[in-house]
Amino acid sequence: MLAVLMLEQTVQIVSNERDTDSYFRLVLRAPLIAPLIQPGQFAHVRVWPLKDALLRRPFSIFQVSGDTFSILYKTVGKGTDALARLGVGEELSVIAPLGHGFTVPERGGETPLLVAGGYGMAAMYLLAQRSPQRGIVFVGGRRRVDILCETEFRALGWDVRVTTEDGSHGEKGLVTEPLIAELRRKPPVPHRKVFACGPTGMLKAVGKIAEEYNVPAELSMDEHMCCGVGVCLTCVIPVKTGNGWEYQRTCTEGPVFEARQVEWEETR
Numbered sequence: 241m242l243a244v245l246m247l248e249q250t251v252q253i254v255s256n257e258r259d260t261d262s263y264f265r266l267v268l269r270a271p272l273i274a275p276l277i278q279p280g281q282f283a284h285v286r287v288w289p290l291k292d293a294l295l296r297r298p299f300s301i302f303q304v305s306g307d308t309f310s311i312l313y314k315t316v317g318k319g320t321d322a323l324a325r326l327g328v329g330e331e332l333s334v335i336a337p338l339g340h341g342f343t344v345p346e347r348g349g350e351t352p353l354l355v356a357g358g359y360g361m362a363a364m365y366l367l368a369q370r371s372p373q374r375g376i377v378f379v380g381g382r383r384r385v386d387i388l389c390e391t392e393f394r395a396l397g398w399d400v401r402v403t404t405e406d407g408s409h410g411e412k413g414l415v416t417e418p419l420i421a422e423l424r425r426k427p428p429v430p431h432r433k434v435f436a437c438g439p440t441g442m443l444k445a446v447g448k449i450a451e452e453y454n455v456p457a458e459l460s461m462d463e464h465m466c467c468g469v470g471v472c473l474t475c476v477i478p479v480k481t482g483n484g485w486e487y488q489r490t491c492t493e494g495p496v497f498e499a500r501q502v503e504w505e506e507t508r
């Protein structure tokens with residue numbers, strides 16, 4: 241896990257374009273922040289035009305290029321709707337990079353198996369890009385439009401396995417099904433490690449599967465957040481300790497936790 245160095249900055253929008261359906265890509269010029277970013281970290285974004293909602297919105301950092309970074313977001317409510325209306329040259333306040341991200345595999349180390357549901361793909365791109373070993377990306381969504389960045393992961397040389405619940409793209413079913421098939425494969429790929437980001441139900445299933453197949457796993461636990469910097473305690477999850485469990489903050493101790501640390505029996 242990495243030490244956290246973060247900055248609050250007013251940054252300029254370089255582009256803000258629709259990806260598929262209700263997903264957008266927002267590129268921000270942030271020369272001081274971009275070089276600090278580690279895979280799995282997030283940005284806490286204040287959407288200025290949102291007069292009745294002062295709270296920032298957390299988004300995984302998707303890509304970094306030179307002095308810019310980007311987020312890949314889905315419009316689900318007032319904050320993201322307001323974000324989608326912003327144009328080139330407008331400004332946003334961001335605090336970033338925040339949180340403890342994924343442990344990037346070392347050269348000759350684990351073979352990564354990435355599992356992502358919907359916008360969970362956003363948290364995975366930098367990990368795939370910075371991992372010295374290529375692996376497999378299992379990406380799942382309800383429909384074809386929920387499958388993001390497939391081409392970009394293939395361009396990085398990764399094996400991408402797609403599932404959709406309605407069968408409109410890739411295999412029909414849940415993203416966990418091809419993951420289980422891969423973990424059952426004989427002989428197994430040596431030194432496998434699972435990394436996952438997506439809805440809580442998916443993360444719980446992935447955590448249990450990893451435990452069953454005795455494969456280490458890191459999960460990005462994207463809980464609702466207010467302050468994003470460890471003060472308000474809205475984002476806590478139960479985490480196992482030596483003699484029980486305790487609440488830990490997903491914004492500071494997480495969002496990435498080892499799967500075996502999460503006390504699922506006590507989750508809300």
Ligand SMILES: Cc1cc2nc3c(=O)[nH]c(=O)nc-3n(C[C@H](O)[C@H](O)[C@H](O)COP(=O)(O)OP(=O)(O)OC[C@H]3O[C@@H](n4cnc5c(N)ncnc54)[C@H](O)[C@@H]3O)c2cc1C
Pocket residue numbers: 282297298299300301311312313314315316317318319320321359362363461462463464465495
């Ligand atoms: C660490 C982290 C990383 C995230 N990364 C991304 C990302 O890369 N791309 C992306 O599109 N979204 C991401 N999210 C979720 C994103 O923060 C919310 O979708 C956003 O805050 C919603 O704001 P809103 O004002 O549009 O919606 P609101 O009006 O506040 O809520 C609309 C709906 O979205 C739900 N919602 C709000 N916050 C969350 C949340 N944290 N998780 C799940 N559902 C939520 C609400 O329950 C409600 O149903 C991330 C969240 C966290 C905590």
Ligand code: FES
Pocket residue numbers: 464465466467468469470471472473474475476489490491492
């Ligand atoms: S969001 Fe406030 S403590 Fe985590």
